[in-house]
Amino acid sequence: MNTKRRPRTLSPLKSYPGKSSGLRNQGSRDREPAWEIALSGDLGDKESDLVSRIVDLPRGSRGTIFFDSPGGSVYAGLTLASLIRLRKLNVAGVALGECSSAAILPFAACKHRFVTTYTTLLFHPIRWQSEDDVRFEEAAEWARHFKIMESDFDRLQAQLFGCEQSVLDQWTRPGKFVSGQELVDAGLAHLIDPFAEEDQWQMIEAR
Template identity: 50%
Template sequence: MDQSQEPEGPLEIAIVGDLTDNESDLTEKLLGVEPGGECLIYFDSPGGSPYCAMSLMTLIRMRRIRATGIVTGECSSAALWPFAACERRIVTPYSVLLFHPMRWQSEENVGLSEAAEWARHFGQLEREMDDLLGELFGVSPELMAKWISPGRYVSGGEVAEAGMAELVRFNDLHKIGDMFNAAESDNHPQSNGRLKAHMPAEDRRAN
């Protein structure tokens, strides 16, 4: 095989483990997707820094990246925001998503006044990010509040039932890869829409 040839299909990115530990690498990979281009993002992450989550989410939207997010294992906490920013979202019956209030920590030597200001800032950030999460997923603030506080593990089936993602049966996952390859070979700018149209009706959920 000629190593100089471009790989077939959209760029694939794996968000695995803590977002904060992998922020530099994930940022570089997202910047490797041309503006308006397609990519697949596989999620198996417990979360991480909310600031890192905001940065990845912002890059996806600012560069108009047509990302398809697939929860291969866990997508929890801060990892929910880049997943919500994906144009298309896919889960399996075994996907797990944890919604909970933001958690923060600071250095032990932080001053009292600084800690008070940090708590104020984080409280405001939490409210705004919770609202944004519901907006990106296209669900009501009431549903987000029900899942976030005090915190709830949500299955792929529940997420799909709420209209936040498409549910694909485990034995049908190979069809996703086949459809991406087929759409890429068609070289059509609206390939993502055709992929959804070609999905079996029982496997589609509005996102």
């Protein structure tokens, strides 16, 4: 097992308001998102670009991240979620299509979470994927570490959502596709309808 190998998942970012510039009145200045980021595709493939973009954002600034990702590297998800919290970003996470597996971590880290009735989230335990040339000693050590990591990530995911771990356990084991409405019913997100005549963006701005 080399250092490049990471556990993979099939596929789960939070922030704090900053002052925006421009010719806006005081009432809208603190409510208009200053930036927008699209988080789509495999997290591992896009990790470098996403990390760079988040690091380049002003600390404590306000913005929106749009999610459509099946997940990927659990470490990539952890890194993105950590940066959102560490840099105190006031993020509205909007899951438009799929937000599954490792992508759930940065979504859960968002201060405000929005989903649609069509949003799909796959919850499941983290999974180990490795090359075939793993020595027995390496596999044994990785299995020991993996068991600890799995428990730690279960607790972290519940902490980010701000809910009891038992709420997520009913979805995570053995694994379940959860709809946006189910997430709303559990009190973990707000529902928006992109296809409604009313301006749904006002709901996001009003956070």
